[in-house]
Amino acid sequence: MGRERVGRREALALLGGLVLLPAAGGCTAGPGEGRDDAPPDRLRVRTDVEPVRRRLGKLGELSDPHWLGYPLDKSGEGERLTVPAHDQRVRLVGLARLPAGAVAATLDAAEEPFEAAGLPEVPEPLRPFLPSGADWRTSGAYDVRVLAPGPEKTVNDTADGRFFLERERDLVWFDAVFLS
Structure with missing residues (x-):
């Protein structure tokens, strides 16, 4: 015992x-x-497809994404948000590949022409994933169409953002803010 x-x-x-x-x-x-020495969550490049597809499904089939997603309404840099704020703004920014020929089809079928434009405010962690010499095209009408609410829209699910397409590599650059 x-x-x-x-x-x-x-x-x-x-x-x-x-x-x-x-x-x-x-x-x-x-x-x-x-x-x-670990980067804060807002600087950690993610490569999972599903969160991007869930928010930006109207872009079509996506692959090879590199993106950041983080709340904009934090009280201080580097802090983790422990209790979600009511009507919190979340930024989703990054790059993804669309199926071969998808960008050409979108650009050629557009009623409103896409304009050549440089990418605004590329976060440092995403810069290594951008191709050099890309010919980015954007259209306000396309932005509205991608962000238009679908039938599953909820009262607090609103978004604002811009999208840039690159024909040669079938790439899309997205930078959107969602209120959820």
């Missing part, structure tokens, strides 16, 4: 030590978690 208690105490002491070990700095966090 006494031997069993000692074994249980030892096991509890060992478990307690393991629980306290991260607090003592003996355990490293996962990639980008809890490290001082």
